Amino acid sequence: xxxxxxxxxxxxxxxxxxGLGSVNVPPGEVLGALWRGVTGQELAGNDVIVWQIRLxxxxxxxxxxxxLSVCGGAFQGVFRNPLADPYLLGVASGSALGATxxxxxxxxxxxxxxxxxxxxLAAVTCTLAxxxxxxxxxxxxxxxxxxxVGSVLSAATTALILRGEDRARQxxxxxxxxxxxxxWPDVLTVLPYAALGGGALLLLARxxxxxxxxxxxxxxxxxxxxxxxxxxxxAASVATAGAVAYVGVIGFVGLIVPHVVRLMFGPGHRTLLxxxxxxxxxxxxYADLLARTTPLSQVGIVTTLLGGPFFLWLLxxxxxx
Amino acid sequence: xxxxxxxxALTGFLTLGGASAAxxxxxxxxxxxxxxxxxxxxxxxxxxxxxxxxxTLCAIAACEKLVGVDAYSDYPQAVxxxxxxxxxxxxxxxxxxxxxxxxxxxxxxxxxEGPLTQAGITVVAVNPETYDEVFSKxxxxxRIVNREAQARALVTRMKSDIxxxxxxxxxxVRKPTAYLEIDPTPYSVGPNSFMGVLLTKAGARNIIPAxxxxxxxxxPEFIVKANPQLILGxxxxxxxxxxxxxxxxxxxxxxxVNIPAELNTMLGRPGPRLPQALxxxxxxxxxxxxx
Numbered sequence: 001x002x003x004x005x006x007x008x009x010x011x012x013x014x015x016x017x018x019g020l021g022s023v024n025v026p027p028g029e030v031l032g033a034l035w036r037g038v039t040g041q042e043l044a045g046n047d048v049i050v051w052q053i054r055l056x057x058x059x060x061x062x063x064x065x066x067x068l069s070v071c072g073g074a075f076q077g078v079f080r081n082p083l084a085d086p087y088l089l090g091v092a093s094g095s096a097l098g099a100t101x102x103x104x105x106x107x108x109x110x111x112x113x114x115x116x117x118x119x120x121l122a123a124v125t126c127t128l129a130x131x132x133x134x135x136x137x138x139x140x141x142x143x144x145x146x147x148x149v150g151s152v153l154s155a156a157t158t159a160l161i162l163r164g165e166d167r168a169r170q171x172x173x174x175x176x177x178x179x180x181x182x183x184w185p186d187v188l189t190v191l192p193y194a195a196l197g198g199g200a201l202l203l204l205a206r207x208x209x210x211x212x213x214x215x216x217x218x219x220x221x222x223x224x225x226x227x228x229x230x231x232x233x234x235a236a237s238v239a240t241a242g243a244v245a246y247v248g249v250i251g252f253v254g255l256i257v258p259h260v261v262r263l264m265f266g267p268g269h270r271t272l273l274x275x276x277x278x279x280x281x282x283x284x285x286y287a288d289l290l291a292r293t294t295p296l297s298q299v300g301i302v303t304t305l306l307g308g309p310f311f312l313w314l315l316x317x318x319x320x321x
Numbered sequence: 322x323x324x325x326x327x328x329x330a331l332t333g334f335l336t337l338g339g340a341s342a343a344x345x346x347x348x349x350x351x352x353x354x355x356x357x358x359x360x361x362x363x364x365x366x367x368x369x370x371x372x373x374x375x376x377t378l379c380a381i382a383a384c385e386k387l388v389g390v391d392a393y394s395d396y397p398q399a400v401x402x403x404x405x406x407x408x409x410x411x412x413x414x415x416x417x418x419x420x421x422x423x424x425x426x427x428x429x430x431x432x433x434e435g436p437l438t439q440a441g442i443t444v445v446a447v448n449p450e451t452y453d454e455v456f457s458k459x460x461x462x463x464r465i466v467n468r469e470a471q472a473r474a475l476v477t478r479m480k481s482d483i484x485x486x487x488x489x490x491x492x493x494v495r496k497p498t499a500y501l502e503i504d505p506t507p508y509s510v511g512p513n514s515f516m517g518v519l520l521t522k523a524g525a526r527n528i529i530p531a532x533x534x535x536x537x538x539x540x541p542e543f544i545v546k547a548n549p550q551l552i553l554g555x556x557x558x559x560x561x562x563x564x565x566x567x568x569x570x571x572x573x574x575x576x577x578v579n580i581p582a583e584l585n586t587m588l589g590r591p592g593p594r595l596p597q598a599l600x601x602x603x604x605x606x607x608x609x610x611x612x
Contacts, residue, residue, distance in 0.1 A: 022540040043568065049542045052565030109562075162411065173506040180506060181541060183564030297538045 002265050006278040010062070013285035017058040018050060021292055025050055052183065060182035060190065060246070061288045061299070062281035065253055067194045067243040069280025071236040072254030073261070073273050074201040077208040078232040079139045085254035086240040089142065089233060090149035094123025095244035097153045100160050100171055113189060113245035120237040120244075123149055128233070137229055177250035177300020179288050186246045193242020198277065200235035204228065205269040212267070250300045252307030253280055259311065344467045353429040353446040360443055363467045364424035368406060368417050370433060371448055373592035374426045375400050377462050380593035381471040388420045396586075396594070418442070424465070449591040450535075452518035456480070459593070475593060482596030483522065486603050489610045490524030497576070497606065499525035500544055502554035503536070503589070507544075511535045515591050523603040524610075525551060545569060551606065552577045554585075578605050 019030050025046050036043060037051035068086055075084035086092045098119030102112045130145035131137050161171045173180070207228050211218045215225055243250075257280040261272055287302040296302050348360045368389040369375040375394040378387060384399050392408045394400050404420065407413035409431045417425060417433075418440050425444045427433045434444045445465060449458040456476045463472020501510055501520055510516040512527045514535035520527050528547040529537065545565045552560055552571040556579040560566050571577055580588065580602075587598035604611050 022543045023546045046546075048565045048568040049545055052568075053542045053545060056564055170505050178506065181563055183562075292540050 002271075003275065003278070006275055006282070010278050010282040010285075013282040013289075014058055014062070017061065017285040017289050018054045020289060021049075021054060023049055056184045056187050057179050057182045057288065058285050059187050060179055061285040063187065063190055063194045064179075064243040064247050064250065065257075065280035065282070065284025066277035067198055067239040067280075068250065068254035069257035069276040069283075070198045070201050070273050071239050071243075073258035073269070073276045074204065074208065074232050074236055075254075076258055077269055077272075078211065078229055079142060080212065081139055081143060082259070083255070084143070086236060086243075087150060087251075087254070089127045089146035090123040090153055091120050091233075091237050091240045092244055092249060093150040093153040093157070094120040095237075095241045096175065096249050097123075097157045097160075098241070099174065099245055099248070100157045103171055103174060104160050104163075109186070109246075110189060113193060113242055116245045117193070117238060117241035119153075120241045121234070123153055124233050124237050128230075135226060137226065173298060174248035176298045177248045177303070178298045179247050179291075182246060190242045190245060193238055193245075197235045197237070197239025197242065201232065201239070202273050202277075204232060204235070205273050208232075208269040208273075212269075248300060250284070251304040252311070253284060253303050256307050256311050257283060344464050344469060348465065350445075350461070350465070353448055354434060356434070356446075358443065358445050360424065360445070360465055362423075364422075364443075364465065366420065366422045366424070367466065368420055368422040368425045369394065370406065370409070370412065370425065370427045370431070372396070373449065373590040374447060374462065376590065376592040376594060377459050377475075378426075378466065380475050381459070381463050381466070381468040383466045383468050383471075386466060388422060389417060426462075450515065451513065452515040455515060455591045455595055458591075479593060479596050483599055486596070486599050487522055490522065490603055490607060493524045493607055493610070496524050496526050497550035498528050498547070499551040499553060499606065500528050500547070500549040500571075502552070505555070505559070507539050507541065508536055509539050511537060515595075516588055519588065519595070519599050519602055520553075520606075522599055523606045525606045541565070550574070550576060553602075553605065554580050580605070 015027070019025050019027055023046065025033070029046055030050050033043070033047040033050035034055070036047055043051055072085040075086065075088055076082060079088070095116040098115035098117070099112050102115045107115070127142065127145045127149045128137060130149070131142040133141060157175065161175070207223050210221055210223050211225065211228065219225055258272060258276045261275045261279055265271055265275055284299065284303070287306065288299040291297055291299045291302045296305065344363065346360060346362045350358060352358050365386060366388045367378065367383070367386045369378060369387060370391040372391065372394040375387065375390045376396055378384060379397050379399060387400065387403055389404045389406045390400055391412070392405045404416065406417050409428060412431065412433055414433070414436050417437065422442060425433065425437050425442055427444055427446050428448045429446045434446065437444045447458050447462060449455045456479070459476055460472050463469045499520060501516065502508070503510060503516070509529050510520065510527070511529050511534050512518070512521060512531050517527055517529070517535070528544070528549045529539070541563065545568065548570050550570050552569070555577060557575070557577040560572060560577045566572055584598065584601040587594045588602065
């Protein structure tokens with residue numbers, strides 16, 4: 001039932017996101033354009049807008065929103081910390097730096113997610129090395145180390161932006177999060193990252209549930225806690241690198257979506273993670289629709305402006321009940 | 322009777338001429354930050370923190386007054402040898418003060434006026450943004466640095482150079498619809514911005530409506546829908562790789578022109594090289610007129 005509701009929400013997001021924009025295309029024409037695109041017929045007029053521009057943009061929104069939300073949910077579970085999201089551990093900051101290096105250097109577009117992933121992994125390795133205490137990674141140390149690594153990497157990104165003046169606005173738009181020129185090739189490049197990383201995290205859901213009973217209990221129930229953390233971090237790095245590669249840094253989705261799902265449907269990871277993917281995908285498509293039809297102009301600005309107050313409202317509502 | 326009239330006219334003429342040739346100091350004016358500033362005496366050591374201002378000063382024979390410029394000032398040649406004072410967002414305030422300037426010309430953006438005013442230096446913000454402001458601010462600069470006659474002559478020369486290009490483009494029958502990209506995220510220019518005015522004067526029809534503003538961020542699908550016959554500011558390879566752009570008529574006919582770096586600099590600078598920028602742009606839009 002609840003799944004059906006979220007699936008409907010996602011579907012409505014895709015339909016509206018494909019039909020509305022600076023040019024409004026009636027639903028019949030949208031379907032016609034999709035049909036002509038699928039069957040490989042000649043595209044003309046609004047067909048091009050629907051099939052070549054809007055649909056890949058919407059699909060990219062779904063992929064990125066779902067990836068960030070699943071990563072957020074998994075991080076919050078594995079570190080049992082409500083503030084965790086892909087920005088913790090410096091994963092997103094590492095990806096952003098990698099992508100920025102590629103953009104500023106003018107490297108080919110397909111290299112962007114690769115450099116993003118490499119630097120995400122380097123960042124996470126750094127964080128883990130800093131946080132390590134013997135064979136353990138205590139959550140508090142991990143989060144502190146993540147914040148430090150993230151800040152250093154963000155500073156490096158900013159320095160690059162200021163130096164590469166010619167591409168400064170391009171990189172600035174990127175750091176504010178933008179689905180602007182997402183085309184089918186980009187979607188196809190990001191897809192394996194999202195599928196691989198996100199899929200792995202979904203498989204870890206049961207272990208994450210067990211971990212909620214406490215580290216000691218989880219260990220005694222046979223969950224290899226350290227290894228679980230490592231796999232989660234690597235899988236989340238893969239998904240985040242893909243999500244961040246072309247569309248940039250989109251704030252708040254990974255933090256908020258899992259919380260909303262938890263408040264509405266309960267905390268079990270076997271429902272939390274898939275439902276977060278559905279809600280995250282829908283949310284980002286709606287946010288992007290708002291971004292391209294209002295002067296807010298960039299999806300990352302919308303998610304941050306809407307996400308913050310909405311989150312506070314949810315918290316207040318919950319505490320007053 | 323006749324003679325008295327003649328003398329009076331002559332005296333009047335001389336007085337007027339004298340008044341317009343030399344600025345009388347102290348000069349009080351309202352600058353582009355909305356502040357009322359007084360320039361006490363003719364400035365002799367000037368730091369210019371905007372490339373367009375540096376160009377204008379040199380074009381009105383005040384180049385030798387410059388003792389420092391911002392990092393992006395690179396025209397004319399004389400400016401290249403001057404000490405660099407950093408950029409708009411990372412100005413080197415200490416270096417500016419060390420030059421002991423009696424006037425610093427700044428942009429209305431950036432935050433230079435506070436610390437420099439506190440250091441006892443006269444700061445005036447002059448930055449033209451619209452087409453008409455390019456001329457009015459040139460005259461303002463002329464008044465500030467006591468080069469009023471030269472500024473007036475420059476404006477006259479610029480306007481006649483522009484008119485010469487306009488005569489060619491005005492009566493062209495086929496004016497292509499054009500999209501001018503100033504930044505790949507993508508940003509373009511509205512018809513009322515100074516670059517937009519140049520595009521129109523070059524004989525193109527801008528696809529961006531005035532309602533979108535002067536330098537709007539454009540939704541890519543808007544560009545595809547508008548289907549421009551000419552695309553400027555992007556190279557053909559980048560344009561072709563963008564989703565859906567292969568259906569745009571400019572790409573089908575190969576009219577995608579990446580503006581050369583030097584012309585691009587001139588286009589982006591609301592200064593004395595505006596006529597040259599217009600000429601360069603007109604050559605791209607209507608090459609047939611310049612054969």
